Amino acid sequence: MTTAITLVQGDITRQRVDAIVNAANSSLLGGSGVDGAIHRRGGPAILRECRALRASRYGRGLPTGRAVATTAGELDARWVIHTVGPVWSADEDRSELLASCHRESLRIADELGARTVAFPAISTGVYRWPLQDAARIAVTAVRESGTRVEEVRFVLFDERAYAAFAARLG
Numbered sequence: 281m282t283t284a285i286t287l288v289q290g291d292i293t294r295q296r297v298d299a300i301v302n303a304a305n306s307s308l309l310g311g312s313g314v315d316g317a318i319h320r321r322g323g324p325a326i327l328r329e330c331r332a333l334r335a336s337r338y339g340r341g342l343p344t345g346r347a348v349a350t351t352a353g354e355l356d357a358r359w360v361i362h363t364v365g366p367v368w369s370a371d372e373d374r375s376e377l378l379a380s381c382h383r384e385s386l387r388i389a390d391e392l393g394a395r396t397v398a399f400p401a402i403s404t405g406v407y408r409w410p411l412q413d414a415a416r417i418a419v420t421a422v423r424e425s426g427t428r429v430e431e432v433r434f435v436l437f438d439e440r441a442y443a444a445f446a447a448r449l450g
């Protein structure tokens with residue numbers, strides 16, 4: 281089955297999808313950017329599950345490039361899939377970790393049976409990944425994932441991010 285890749289400019293917390301991907305950090309305990317917005321709008325149930333994950337499977341935190349699901353709380357979705365993007369580095373090529381965030385998030389989505397999944401532009405905010413390059417890595421990883429998800433929706437916060445993804449999709 282082919283996965284439709286769609287683009288929307290807007291706020292990921294306003295999307296109605298089966299799963300919303302969060303650009304989290306290893307602590308899973310919240311942050312700024314998308315992470316802050318998801319916890320604010322999703323309410324305390326998400327953080328409760330994140331704390332439980334830290335107390336069990338992920339005592340040392342969620343490693344970069346991996347993904348884990350929790351409830352979506354009050355968001356219009358069933359799950360939030362938390363993934364940890366790599367911090368951009370000019371000296372070291374961390375592209376494989378950014379691709380892994382997309383693959384692992386979709387693997388979890390497949391396990392859950394999610395059919396629609398919204399992704400932010402992982403690592404392009406606080407973690408400073410250049411947008412064009414992040415768009416290339418994200419779109420390629422989704423295309424090559426073999427996921428059963430029917431729609432992968434990239435939700436881009438501003439015009440610049442939208443343009444970078446639109447250029448990549450052609």
Ligand code: AR6
Nearest residue numbers: 291292303305311312313314315317403404405406407437
């Ligand atoms: N909806 C969609 N996209 C958004 C939203 C939103 N509500 N808010 C911001 N963006 P960032 P990162 C865009 O910084 O670079 C957090 O503190 C934003 O414009 O959220 O992966 C975590 O806890 C940018 O294009 O994530 C980590 O510590 C993109 O989302 C760290 O930041 C990603 O920006 C992760 O950094």
